Amino acid sequence: MPEIPTAQSAIETQPSSGGGQRPAGPAAAVSPIREFLLSRGNSALADRGFQWLMVLCALSIFGIVVLIAAELVRGSQLSWAKSGLAFYFSRFVDPETRLPLYWDPVNGHFSALPFVFGTLVSSFLALLLAVPLAIGVAVFLTEMCPRMLRGPLAFLTELLAAIPSVIYGLWAVFVLVPLLREYVNPSLIKLLGWTGFFNDDNPTGLGFVAAGVILAIMILPIISSLTREVMNAVPGSQREAVLALGATRWEMITMGVLRNARIGIVGAIILGLGRALGETMAVTMVIGNTPQIQRSLLASGASMASVIANEYAEAASDLHLSALTEIGLALFIVTIIVNALARLLVWAVTRGAPASAH
Amino acid sequence: MGVGIEVVSLNAWYAANHTLQDINLNIPANHATALIGPSGCGKSTFVRCLNRMHETNPIARVTGTVRIGNLDIYKDAKPVEIRRRVGMVFQRPNPFPTMSIYDNVAAGLKLNGYRNHRVLDEIVERSLKNSALWEEVKDDLKKKSGASLSGGQQQRLCIARALAVDPEVLLMDEPASALDPVSTSKIEDLIFELKSQYTIVIVTHNMQQAARVAEKTGFFLNGRMVEFDSTHKIFTNPSDKRTEDYITGRFG
Amino acid sequence: MATGLAVLSTGLVVAPLVAIFVYLIYKGASSLNFAFFTQIPKPEGEVGGGMANAIAGSGVLLGLASAIGVPIGIAGGIFLAEFGRGTKLANAVRFTADVLNGVPSIVMGVAVYGLIVTPAMPFSALSGGVALGIMMIPTVTRTTEEMLLMVPHAVREAALALGVPNWRSVLSITVKTASPGIITGCMLAFARVAGETAPLIFTAFGNSNWSVALNRPISALPLEIYRYAISPYDDQHRQAWAAALVLVILIVTAVSLVRFVTGRGVLKGAS
Numbered sequence: 006m007p008e009i010p011t012a013q014s015a016i017e018t019q020p021s022s023g024g025g026q027r028p029a030g031p032a033a034a035v036s037p038i039r040e041f042l043l044s045r046g047n048s049a050l051a052d053r054g055f056q057w058l059m060v061l062c063a064l065s066i067f068g069i070v071v072l073i074a075a076e077l078v079r080g081s082q083l084s085w086a087k088s089g090l091a092f093y094f095s096r097f098v099d100p101e102t103r104l105p106l107y108w109d110p111v112n113g114h115f116s117a118l119p120f121v122f123g124t125l126v127s128s129f130l131a132l133l134l135a136v137p138l139a140i141g142v143a144v145f146l147t148e149m150c151p152r153m154l155r156g157p158l159a160f161l162t163e164l165l166a167a168i169p170s171v172i173y174g175l176w177a178v179f180v181l182v183p184l185l186r187e188y189v190n191p192s193l194i195k196l197l198g199w200t201g202f203f204n205d206d207n208p209t210g211l212g213f214v215a216a217g218v219i220l221a222i223m224i225l226p227i228i229s230s231l232t233r234e235v236m237n238a239v240p241g242s243q244r245e246a247v248l249a250l251g252a253t254r255w256e257m258i259t260m261g262v263l264r265n266a267r268i269g270i271v272g273a274i275i276l277g278l279g280r281a282l283g284e285t286m287a288v289t290m291v292i293g294n295t296p297q298i299q300r301s302l303l304a305s306g307a308s309m310a311s312v313i314a315n316e317y318a319e320a321a322s323d324l325h326l327s328a329l330t331e332i333g334l335a336l337f338i339v340t341i342i343v344n345a346l347a348r349l350l351v352w353a354v355t356r357g358a359p360a361s362a363h
Numbered sequence: 364m365g366v367g368i369e370v371v372s373l374n375a376w377y378a379a380n381h382t383l384q385d386i387n388l389n390i391p392a393n394h395a396t397a398l399i400g401p402s403g404c405g406k407s408t409f410v411r412c413l414n415r416m417h418e419t420n421p422i423a424r425v426t427g428t429v430r431i432g433n434l435d436i437y438k439d440a441k442p443v444e445i446r447r448r449v450g451m452v453f454q455r456p457n458p459f460p461t462m463s464i465y466d467n468v469a470a471g472l473k474l475n476g477y478r479n480h481r482v483l484d485e486i487v488e489r490s491l492k493n494s495a496l497w498e499e500v501k502d503d504l505k506k507k508s509g510a511s512l513s514g515g516q517q518q519r520l521c522i523a524r525a526l527a528v529d530p531e532v533l534l535m536d537e538p539a540s541a542l543d544p545v546s547t548s549k550i551e552d553l554i555f556e557l558k559s560q561y562t563i564v565i566v567t568h569n570m571q572q573a574a575r576v577a578e579k580t581g582f583f584l585n586g587r588m589v590e591f592d593s594t595h596k597i598f599t600n601p602s603d604k605r606t607e608d609y610i611t612g613r614f615g
Numbered sequence: 616m617a618t619g620l621a622v623l624s625t626g627l628v629v630a631p632l633v634a635i636f637v638y639l640i641y642k643g644a645s646s647l648n649f650a651f652f653t654q655i656p657k658p659e660g661e662v663g664g665g666m667a668n669a670i671a672g673s674g675v676l677l678g679l680a681s682a683i684g685v686p687i688g689i690a691g692g693i694f695l696a697e698f699g700r701g702t703k704l705a706n707a708v709r710f711t712a713d714v715l716n717g718v719p720s721i722v723m724g725v726a727v728y729g730l731i732v733t734p735a736m737p738f739s740a741l742s743g744g745v746a747l748g749i750m751m752i753p754t755v756t757r758t759t760e761e762m763l764l765m766v767p768h769a770v771r772e773a774a775l776a777l778g779v780p781n782w783r784s785v786l787s788i789t790v791k792t793a794s795p796g797i798i799t800g801c802m803l804a805f806a807r808v809a810g811e812t813a814p815l816i817f818t819a820f821g822n823s824n825w826s827v828a829l830n831r832p833i834s835a836l837p838l839e840i841y842r843y844a845i846s847p848y849d850d851q852h853r854q855a856w857a858a859a860l861v862l863v864i865l866i867v868t869a870v871s872l873v874r875f876v877t878g879r880g881v882l883k884g885a886s
Contacts, residue, residue: 036529037482038472038477038482038486038528038529039448039529041472041477042447042448042472042475042528042529042778043444043447045447045475045476047440047441047442047443047444048443048780048782048783049441051780051782052780052781052782054782055781055782055785056698056781056782058690059690059691059693059694059697059698060694060698060699060704061690062686062687062690062691062694063690063691063694063695063699063704063705063708063756064708065687065691066687066691066708066711066712066715066752066753066756067707067708067711069715069749069752070711070714070715070718072726072730073718073722073723073726076726076729076730077722077725077726077729079729080725080729137624138624138627138628139624139628140624141620141621141623141624141625142621142624142625142628144621145621145622145624145625146625148621149618149621150625158625158629160874161629161632162628163870163874164632164867164870165628165632167806167807167866167867167870168635168810168863168866169809169810169811169812169837169862169863169866170810170811170812170813171810171812171837171840171841171844171859172635172639172810172840172859172862172863173635174841174844175840175844175855175856175859176634176635176638176639178844178845179638179642179844179852180634180638222631225628229628254618279717282719283717283718283719283720283721283722284719285719285720285721285812285813286812286813286837286841290841290844290845310719310721310813313721313724313725314721314813314816317724317725317728317816317817318738318816318817318820329725330725330729333721333722333725333726336719336721336722337718337719337722340717340718340719340722341714341717341718343717344713344714344716344717345713345714348713414776416772416775416776419772419775442775443778443779443780443781444778445778446775446776446777446778447777447778448778450776450777451776453769453772453773453776455769457767457769457770457772457773458773459770459773459774459788459792460770460792461791461792461794470774470777470779471777471778471779474774474777474779474783474784474787474788475777475778475779475780475783521773524773524777525776525777528777528778
């Protein structure tokens with residue numbers, strides 16, 4: 006058995022130096038500190054109270070969402086009772102002009118069809134423009150950007166996401182719309198007028214194209230930052246595996262990275278769609294606010310959010326208010342579904358890492 | 364001054380895992396007691412049962428009796444009251460990162476509502492002197508954060524923090540295992556200093572360390588206490604074959 | 616080829632941003648003057664005046680919103696990180712917070728209108744503040760949770776082992792350790808609602824006179840930007856740009872501060 010020095014032997018050899026730091030004299034039987042601490046109680050009540058307060062606040066988040074939903078349902082009852090599902094696809098005819106008529110608050114005709122149409126057209130137009138750009142930016146930032154530029158560019162996209170909608174709208178009204186009116190729309194008519202999607206019957210420049218472009222600018226940062234997150238989650242070994250097979254950088258990106266991240270990228274796109282569907286101010290300021298359905302993308306229209314913003318404060322009747330509330334309810338349900346779907350997809354890729362959208 | 368600890372048929376579980384099985388022992392007051400054994404043997408769980416830290420994990424469960432002094436800690440008191448009497452030092456130094464050195468030491472009192480600044484000053488100084496850190500930090504007590512110290516200094520800061528509430532028992536869960544040899548020897552010197560005033564229970568995987576600082580040693584294996592005796596006896600003439608296998612390195 | 620496409624798209628993204636900023640600064644700076652901060656709007660069509668009422672109004676609304684959103688949000692985050700970890704309730708709350716985060720702001724306005732705006736109190740600062748406050752909650756909750764989870768478990772144990780009551784340990788140790796990150800979350804939420812317009816249109820409504828009363832309609836910078844941008848008068852367009860610049864400076868400052876704090880490591884030395 007090996008010889009191990011034990012405490013007993015150590016006591017004998019231990020010099021008494023270093024003990025000088027010990028306070029002189031033995032400690033009192035019960036020190037004042039101990040007395041104080043003994044008087045503090047066990048705070049079980051305070052602990053329980055604190056925990057319940059936190060639970061209550063957490064539950065209030067629950068309550069708020071339920072309250073919002075209940076209020077939207079309650080407010081839209083009048084409209085639902087009158088039109089039911091027909092609210093979303095009915096169509097009236099103007100007795101004098103024989104033109105189709107969807108939304109006529111004065112005579113009590115309410116159909117959400119042109120707004121659903123407007124929301125869908127402007128949102129998909131925005132996706133069409135934003136998705137390729139967003140993926141390009143994400144690829145650039147994660148795969149090939151010099152380290153030096155990465156920070157500032159990421160910061161720029163962050164800023165882009167932080168600018169309020171109304172300021173995008175302001176810029177669109179004074180810069181984008183005149184630009185479209187003077188240069189872009191005329192050339193679209195000239196080049197693509199034959200398709201019927203670009204007809205010249207709206208000289209204002211306001212309309213779906215303007216709304217689509219400004220929405221694209223607004224949802225770009227969301228899609229690109231989430232795509233970046235998803236691409237970063239693709240393990241480096243995947244990239245190396247593809248490169249080791251002799252692939253070019255282009256093949257590495259498309260096969261090694263984008264293929265592996267595609268579910269997450271779809272999630273990011275859907276999240277961008279969710280944002281575009283509910284976006285209000287910028288769209289309201291440039292879409293033209295005309296409740297009509299036109300084939301031409303240059304025509305003016307209205308979206309679900311824009312009609313609420315425009316008419317809610319000055320609704321002509323209870324039924325009008327109720328119809329607007331029902332549009333709000335529809336928007337609420339659609340965005341919940343879209344967001345839940347997107348979170349699920351992004352989560353499936355980043356696996357539990359919280360998908361923060363900023 | 365320290366008090367003795369009496370443990371009677373203590374059992375502990377993590378979920379369905381029976382990590383401590385029927386532990387019985389008496390830990391003497393004002394001495395150092397070492398607990399040794401291979402990792403996962405339950406020795407850390409055991410000390411965490413002595414200040415009811417075990418139950419901070421929601422899946423954990425304990426039965427049995429632990430008396431500290433004459434207080435039955437699972438019957439007569441709430442966890443906070445016990446933890447104020449039983450200080451603990453953890454494996455990795457864990458000073459409060461946002462607090463100054465001074466506030467770290469004073470934390471146990473301040474956070475329990477103690478307000479007398481003159482007394483606090485005294486206690487901080489005395490605790491830092493007792494943990495042999497005073498000379499190294501006295502000039503920037505309130506300027507430097509606890510996290511800015513070296514690992515060894517941080518651990519001595521944690522000891523000072525535990526001493527500041529004037530505990531009766533000091534539990535140390537492998538206090539030197541994350542430290543370099545020089546810091547380790549400082550901590551050991553410190554334990555040697557402190558054991559005349561406090562009842563110290565130290566968990567260690569380092570047998571030489573146990574032999575150097577402790578009068579009593581317990582050997583844990585697979586959730587059971589195999590042998591508990593004077594350190595000298597354990598290291599020179601253990602009664603149990605398994606203890607002998609372990610201390611001679613013939614184990615697993 | 617890949618490089619070319621990626622660089623091109625990056626350029627296409629950066630260009631509008633730069634365009635927006637340059638134009639905003641150019642128009643805003645040339646429109647900004649002393650009167651903007653000190654005077655209230657002149658009647659429609661007249662030149663001059665300022666937005667003192669809107670600046671004060673935004674202050675009141677954001678103060679109200681923070682008073683509602685920050686405490687509830689932080690408490691929700693504390694629940695998720697400290698008490699509800701791994702429970703079904705926590706998952707449900709987290710999901711609900713995400714849902715709330717996705718609710719379009721205009722819908723929030725509709726709901727708050729229905730809940731608070733009554734014939735007795737038609738439009739009011741209070742209803743606007745509530746709408747904005749609710750919108751702050753999910754951001755604050757989720758960042759608080761994330762930041763608290765970054766606080767090492769050892770720090771919590773250290774506090775508990777000293778016999779500190781749990782509530783005190785959570786507030787004075789865990790939350791305090793994570794406070795830079797939590798403040799960051801609050802600032803992000805603040806920056807987000809500072810520019811919100813849609814929920815205010817039919818809650819706070821706007822007011823062209825000086826008013827900071829909670830039970831009366833109140834003005835706000837984003838509301839004025841919207842109203843002035845679609846008005847026919849040049850001088851109001853000028854004012855809109857000035858207001859936009861002020862708002863963006865406020866928001867960019869908040870976001871940059873956040874960036875600065877997080878860039879330095881929110882929990883420096885906490886590991």
